[in-house]
Amino acid sequence: MNISVVIPLLNERESLIELHDWIADVMQSNHFSYEILFIDDGSTDGSWETIQQLSENNKAVKGIQFLRNFGKSQALHAGFDKALGDVIITMDADLQDNPEEIPELYNMITSDGFDMVSGWKKKRYDSVLSKNMPSKLFNWAARKTSGVKLHDFNCGLKAYKHNVVKNIDVNGEMHRYIPVLAKNAGFTKIGEKIVQHQARKYGETKFGMDRFIHGFLDLITIWFISRFGRRPMHLFGALGVMMFAIGFAFSLYLGIDKLFLNPDGRLITDRPQFFIALVTMIIGTQFFVAGFLGEIILRTKENRKRYLIKDAI
Template identity: 80%
Template sequence: MDISVVIPLLNEQDSLTELHDWIAGVMQKHQFSYEIIFIDDGSKDESWNIITLLSTQNNSVKGIRFLRNFGKSQALHAGFEKAEGDVIITMDADLQDNPDEIPDLYNMITKDGFDLVSGWKKKRYDSVIAKNIPSKLFNWAARKTSGVKLNDFNCGLKAYKKEVVKNIDVNGEMHRYIPVLSKNAGFSNIGEKVVQHQARKYGETKFGMDRFIHGFLDLITIWFLSRFGKRPMHLFGALGFIMFAIGFAFAIYLGIDKLFLDRAGRLITQRPQFYIALSTMIIGTQFFVAGFLGEIILRNRPDKKRYLIKDELNLN
């Protein structure tokens, strides 16, 4: 199979039929063998019924339905597990991603040799204040932190080699950072393509200030995981050593001062340096313990399913 199109969605009943017809038309025009995998992330509208109907009309349509809303990362993970195409295309279900971009993205993977190609919505039709400015700030921070030179990390339109999606673990809210996860896994040939951004035709945007804040928190998380995810003791041990050394140095100073220099006969507990020494040594010890616990958890981490599927369509 040439292409798997993976589409996570939440309450997008108005756009699904039009999106399916558009994708199917592109595939037929370019004679691609394909599958479309819709992942219904707990929709409360008629989205699943529409997907069911589409699957009866087109055997290439497949569906996954979560028991409740587990998040876009979990939806993508479920789609990646089931995808069988040589190239996997992800896109949003709101018609703001243009299916006409699929052939060029496919060629960049198969002919130009990229492991991953990320779309760049250079010209956007979103609110400047509500989304464009926060997005630019977020992308700047992501580039500086991760070292991956992309202009639009959050674009849903991306193309991947099959080997990439089968070897990365998309969890939590890390779908924004799949290029970083791919780079950390060893797939460093990452490209970017300017893609057409469509104005939203149906419904309302699900982007809010909470997603903007969560994005930066996730950025800190992925920076930590990429640097210290497999060696937490390297971070916490270093911090613990520094803090303990500071406290120990104050303790030695207090001891020498008390024995040889202090003529006033003050109690050590009356001096602020005593509390600095005590606090920093305790904090240093806690950092050491955190590092040890992190190493233990890492080595004994169970594999746990992060979502529950209610129904599937046309999937083995």
């Protein structure tokens, strides 16, 4: 199979039929063998019934319905797990991503040898204050932190080699950072393509300003995980040893000063350096223990399901 199109959605019933027809026309005109995977992330507007109708009319349409809303990352994870295509395309269900971009994205993967290609909505139709400016700030921070030189991490229109999606773990709200996850997994040939952005035709956006706050917090998380996720002792242990050494040095100084330099002076417990030394050694010990516990958890963790499927077709 040439292409799997993975589409996570939440309450996008009005756009599904139009989106399906558009994708099907593109696939048939380019003679691709394909499948369309709709991942219903707990919709309450009848989206699943529409997906079932589309599946009855087109055997290339498949779907997964979550028991409740688990988030876009979990929806993508489920879609990646089920996808069979040589190339996997992800796109949003709100008709803001243009299916006409699919053939060129496919060629960039199969002919140009990219592991993944991310879309760049260079010209956007969103509000400047609520989306454009925060998005530019977010993307700048993501580039500086991750080292992945993309202009638009948040673009839902992306293309992947089959083995990329099968070897990355998209969880929490890490869908924004799939290029970073791919890079950390060893897939370093990451390309970018300017894609057409279209104004939302139906409904309202599901994302508010809070997504950027969460995005920056997730950015810190993925930076930490990429640097120290497999070796937490390297960070916490180093901090612990450094803090303990500082506290011990203060204690040694106080002891030498009291015993040899100023035996008739103030009691050690009356000097502020004593409390600095005590607190610093306690914090250092806690950092070291945190690193040790992190290593134990890392070696004993269990893989648990992050979503529950209600139905699938």
